[in-house]
Amino acid sequence: MDAANGDTIAEKISKRNDDGDAFGIVRPVIVFLKRNWARFVLAFATFAAVSAVVYFGANRGESVVSYSAGELEVGQIAFETIVAPKTMRATEMYPIEIIEGEKIVKKGFPVTEEALLKLRKLSDSPTQVDYRSIGNVVFFLILVCALWIVLFSPVILGKRAEMRELVLECVLFFLTFFFMTFSARAIAFQSPFRIVPVIPSVLALLLVAILFGQKSAFLYSVVLAAGVLGAGGFEVVPALFTFATGLSSARIVRKIEKRIDIVFASLLQSALGIVFVIVFKVIFNDKFSDIAFVLAGVVLNSFISGILVLGLLTPLENLMNTASVFRLMDLSDTANSPVLRKLLINASGTYNHSMMVSQLAENACREIGANHFLARVAAFYHDIGKLDQPEYFTENQSNGENKHDSISPSMSASIIKSHVKKGVEMARKMHLPSQVIDIIAEHHGNSVIAYFYAKAKEIDPSVSETDFSYPGTPPVTKESAVVMLADTAEAACRSLDKPSVSRIEKFIQTLIDAKVAGHQLEKCGLTFGELSLIKESFVQVLAGHYHSRTKYPNQKDPDEGDGKEEKEEGSAQVSGGNEPEQG
Known part of the structure; x- marks a missing residue:
């Protein structure tokens, strides 16, 4: 019993455990909020901005009644159904009564003189807000937000969505919703098909596909189509057109390699847009009387989108x-890269090693469907x-002198692993893409520098x-893992005696197995099937590089004869002290 407060020891322990359990539940929530607070702020700001558009501008005869009766004529076919939002008694100016809920104009029917008079009366009356209709759209936007979160979760996207990607997508979503909402107020665009040319879906999806990849564009096309559905009064045609153009735009830019190709991609998208409009006209049994207007608008939309993408791309x-x-x-232009030219001059062995790693990584990524451009540049x-300190790395030691012979194993390990940190610092100063910087930081993971660790163990167990x-983290993307494997394979195979195809294949398999056993490939998403394809790609390239060559007749070894003993002595010096870690 505690004399101070009367609690037993068991009671105090129970209270402590209860407090611990409560904190254990709250702590993960706090950590999650701290990690994602910026995303919550972005989501709230976007939702608030779009909701404001809904309140002030979403007017298709249901939300905010502020009609311009001068745009309608007697006998004109109505593009939408207009329902009276309130009851209005007859006056001297307008001797006609309006009853709340009555259909003043019906979609597809001609406008009568009585209906036109009622619309003029509504137009002259104070604006009436239908909060129920606005609430429907706002509630739908909440569902769109939930869909957005699910689609861009790491499970579906395959990675954690970057903040800058989400910012761009939110801006494009707002602009699309804004254009869709306010364009619908014009009489010329109040048909589900006539509003299609106004939707900037091609612009939005081209930007997302080029800047953040095809998969992000595919998923974003679903979100954008849902937004268009809400902005367009839940008309299906504009949403389907947005989804279709989104998928096609993302697919078209998949293989373009030059900026000018964007113009040709926009022309191809124009042709596909024409096809989509005609197909939807047939499916929904719509009249073809306005087909010229719609098709001309779709073509102009796609072409202007391509020009805008071309202009916005470099700044973005x-x-x-x-x-x-x-x-x-x-960045692949190695001849015009100052740092790669410096690498060629001051560390030619590392330069040649990097070129070989880039070839291995690029070919392997092509085989597994990963981003081969990213892998190639990151390998460079x-x-x-x-x-x-290039002289401390084996590939740059051509005179037989090994700097590591005169320093301790711990100092050697510090120098070897420091090149990762220095590489990241240089990459940031050069403003290289963050994906490239991540691969530089991950290309050794947290693996052990086995050679110097073994030497140190001999001195001090x-x-x-x-x-x-190494101070890094294991690769978290397929491209990063491929560069790691290519780096290891290229460095190790140069020390392989008699590199036949079978020996190279077995050796590379051993290297891959070692990375798997060392837990270096657990977070990158590679499957065993993809690892097999990577190995086959490496074998093909390395076997071609190290293939045996036919000896020419009367060809003599320049070191034969008097220099033979000197050659053997030099070889012994080189093989006796070189550090096998290539970095």
Whole structure:
């Protein structure tokens, strides 16, 4: 018994456990909110902005009654049904009564003189807000937000959506909703088909597909189509057209490699837009009287979208620091890259190693359907951190002298693993895309520098493995994992004696198995089937690189004869001290 407060020890322990359980439930929530607070702010701001558009502008004869009767004529076919939002008694100016809920004009029927008079009376009356209709759209937007969260979750998207991607998508969603809502107020666009040319879906989906990838564009087309459905008074045709153009736009830009190709992609999208309109006209049994207006609008929309994408792309690439296909193509120009030219001059071994790794990574990514442009560029720059001390890396030691012979294993390990941190710092100063920087940081994961760890163990068996491990994290994308495997395979195979196809294949399999056993590939999403394809790709490239060559007649070894002993001595020096880790 505690004399101070009368609690027993068991009661105090029980209270502590209860408090711990409560904190254990709350703590994950707090951590989640801290990690995603910016996303919640973005979601709330977007929802508030779109809701404001719904309140002030969503007027299709149901939400806000403020008609311009001068735009209608007696006998004109109505594009929509207009329902009276309130009861209005007859006056001297308008000697006609309006009853709340009556259909003043019916869609598809001609406007009568009486209906036109009632519309003029409504037009001159104070604006009436139908909160129920607005509430329907706002509630639908909540469902769209939930759909957005699900589609862009790591489970479906395959990665954690970047904040900059979400910002761009929210801006494009707002603009699309805004244009759709206020364009519907004009008489010329009050038909489900006539509103189609106003929807900037091609512009939005082209930008998302080029900047963030085809999968993001596919998923975003669903979200954007749902938004158009809500903005268009729940008309199905505009939403289906948005979804169809979204899918086709994302697919069209999949293989373009030059910026000017965007113009040709927009022309192709124009042709597909024409097909979509005609197909939907047939499916929904709509009249073809306005087909010329709709098709001309669709073609103009697609072409202008292509021109706008061409103009907006470079500023957005720089502002968001994304790895778009065009920016990656620019970074692939090794001849005009100052850092790669410096690497060629000061660390030629590392430069050649990087070129070979890029070839391996690019071919392997093509085989498994990953982003081969990203893998190639990341491989070019993955070892730029070695520029600081190139002489400490094996591939740059051509004179037989090994710097590591004169320093301790721990110091050697510190120098070897520092090139990852220095590479990341250089990449940030160069403003390389974040995806490339991530691969530079992950290309060794947190694996152990086995050679120097073993040497240190011989001196002091109590040394920590952590001190000889790279400071990075294991790859979280397929491209990053492929670059890691390509880096390991290229470095290791150069030390392989008699590199026949079978020996290379077995050796690469051993290297891959070691990475799997070392838990380096657990978060990257690669399957065993894809690892098999990667291995086959590596074998094909490396076997071609290390294939045996026919000896020419009377060809002599320049080191034969008097220099033979010197050659053997030099070889012994090189093989005796080189550090096999290539970084």
